[in-house]
Amino acid sequence: MSTAVSTKQVAYQIIHHFDKNYRWFSRITRGAQERFEKGLWKQSLDASKERITLYDLSVSDAVAEIYHQVTVHQKNDHFWHEMKMRFSRLLAGHPQFELAETFYNSVIGRIFRHQKIDDRFMYIYPSQCFLAGKDRHHVVNSFDTTTTVAKMYDTIFTVYRFNIPFEDLPRDKLQLEKALRKRLDRKQLARVHTVELLKPVFYRGKAAYLIGRICMPDETLPFVLALQTNEKQQLFVDALLTDRKDLSVIFGFARSYFMADTQNPAEVVAFLHELLPNKKSFELYMALGHFKHGKTDFYRNFLDHLSHSNDEFEAAPGIRGLVMMVFHLPSYGVVFKIIKDEFPESKKITRDHVKDCYRLVKMSDRVGRMADTHEYMNFRIPLSRVSPALFEELRQTCSSSILVTEDELVIRHLYIERKMTPLNIYLDEETAPEKIEHALNELGLCIKQIAKANIFPGDMLHKNFGITRHGRVIFYDYDEICLMSERNFRELPKSDDPFAMDTLSVAPNDVFPEQFEHFIVGKMHLKRLLKKLHGDLMSPAYWKQIQAVTARGDVQNFTPYNEAMRFPREGSDTSV
Known part of the structure; x- marks a missing residue:
């Protein structure tokens, strides 16, 4: 077999495996509507896990086939460069060309153990320019607004149909009409010429979203219909969202990936980016479940930022972690985390345990x-x-994870997360009592909601939480997490003997919630306030109750938007 034939055949096999992967991805995604309609919430979680897992399985299949065809390590650089050129030709007109490039990168990365990160052999930069809007008609429905608001809603619910009845569609349409008239004044309503909605319905958790925008000559506003089902599996409209802040939270980096079926992901991302200009395109790809391509797009954004900045990487602000070395580029919105070479005696865990967490x-x-x-x-x-200070600290704490070349620092294994203000720093610097109370209330809600999602946070020191610009508290230190079933929540012994705790038999998985108040936050006034807001966190009974819920497999409903935006429904409360 000649080199030319070989490169052509291997390139074809890689695109074949990518197309097969995307069909599989789409099949799981399309199933979201049926799972939503039938209330198959546990199956929805399983489908999300399956969709995350299938990418690596597809890459493994592609790599195995290449090894069967080619003695890869006997091929020179010319072979791999030519194969990339062959693959690029196969991408002409491909509706998911950008995802296929990432898949190709994953295959080459797997073969060479990430040693050929070079644009001659991989797609460090895209092979073609995407022109947003050319396929917009494939992903957007446009609705006429020249009649009445009520008729527009009639048309929307004729186009977007579900296989279950509405709880009360006339009520929902009336509330939608009132909400729109409340958000827009008469002058704005008169200027609306189109309402556009993305064709794919966005499913996540126990909700479905119709996502689009209201178009006026001089401005656009988000237009999002949030749908849920009741205990009888009847559909109802829960909210109309027209604020970019609400939409931004829905697409937040701390939420699970959407199920939204489309054959034109780049066009969907371009439309969403117009709605959310402060979101990077890599964040939107990740929100759609294309997290591998999100990583590729992030790296391109990172390289572009490096070329337009000159600040230095330095240790991230905050208390140094015992397990992770964390650093950042002050001008860039992420933190970089490396597992340290050694952990203190108090951390009875291994490197593999941290990766598993x-x-x-x-x-x-x-x-x-x-x-x-x-x-x-x-x-x-x-x-x-x-x-220099960061370099020295990395050399002392993470030497097994770094390689120094003449002009680069190569990090063998790295995690990247969104940058937030560490909660301990925020509470030290904030002086407004209402903001401190809000942050501590958020901290308690964060711990509770993680537990209801079947995760015990483990180390709940407030330094392990961050606060976003929207004032939302997020957990980001995972080296001691576990499933709720893996902990035994116990009461502290009651005894007059001061040495009772010394003689108490304590198993490795025992947890005493009554001790939480002593270490979640440090200062006495913060402890008192947290206990006032969320005193049940310090009760073993509370944690056992959550254990019972998670043991039954109950899936909670976490509504991501402001509670005040929800439409009233008689005798109902679906929030968590």
Whole structure:
């Protein structure tokens, strides 16, 4: 077989495996409507896990087939460069070309153990320019607004149909009409010329979303219909969202990925980016479940930022972690986390345990309270941009994870997370009593909602939580998490003997919630306030109650938008 034939055949096999992977991805995604309609919430969680897992399975299949065809390590650089050129030709007109490039990168990365991160062999930069709007008609429905608001809603619910009845559709349409007239004044309503909705319905948790925008000559506003089902599996409209802040929270980095079926993901992302200009495109790809391509797009954004900045990487502000070394580029919105070479005696865990914990979060419903993390191998940073103090600290704490070349710092294994203000720093610097109370209330809600999602946070020191610009508290330190069933919540012994605790038999999985008040926050006035707001966290009975809920497999309903936006329904409360 000649080299030319070989590169052509291998390139074809890779695109074949990608197309097969995307069909599989789409099949799982399309099933979201039936799971939503039938209330198959446990199956929805399983489908989310399956969709995350299938990517690596598809890459493994592709790599195995290449090894069967080619003695890969006997091929020179020319072979791999030519194969990339062959693959690029196969991408002409491909509706998911950008995802296929990432799949190709994953295959080459797997073959060479991430040693050929070079644009000659991989798609460090895209092979073609995407022109947003050329396929817009494939992903957007436009609705006429020249008649009445009521008729527009009639048309919307004729186009977007579900296989279950509405609880009370006339009531919902009336509330939608009132809500729109309340949000827009008469002058704005008169200027509306179109309402556009993305064709795919966005499913996540126990909700479905119709996502679009209201178009006026001089402005656009989000237009999002949030749908849920009642205990009889009847459909109802829960809210109309027209504020970008609400939409931004729905697409937040601490939430699980949507199920939204489309054959034109780039066009969907471009439309969403117009709605949410402060979101990066890699964040939107990740929100759609294309987290691998999100990593590719992030890396391209990172390289672009490096070329337009000159600040140095330095240790992240806050208390140093015992397990992770965390650093950042002050001008960039993420933190970089490396597992340290050694842990103190108090941390009776291993490096593999830490990786398993981060993997568990990836596969779990993050309920808007656990930051998404992205894992990289052989991540490269210009050595000239690393501050001397950071370089020395990395050398002392993470030497097994770094490689220093003439001009680069290569990090063999790395996690990247969204940057937030550590909660301990926020509480030290904030002086407004109402903001402190809000943050502590958020902290308690964060712990409770994570527990209801079947995750025990483990180390709940407030330094392990961050607060976003929207004032939402997010958990981001995962090295001691576990499933709720893996802990035994106990009461402290009551005794006059001061040495009673010394003689108490304590198993490794025993937890005493009454002790939480002593270490979640440090200062006495913060302890008192947290106990006032969330005193049940310090009760074993509360944790056992949550254990009972998670043991039954009950899936909670975490509504991501402001409670005040929800439409009233007689005798109902579906929030958590």
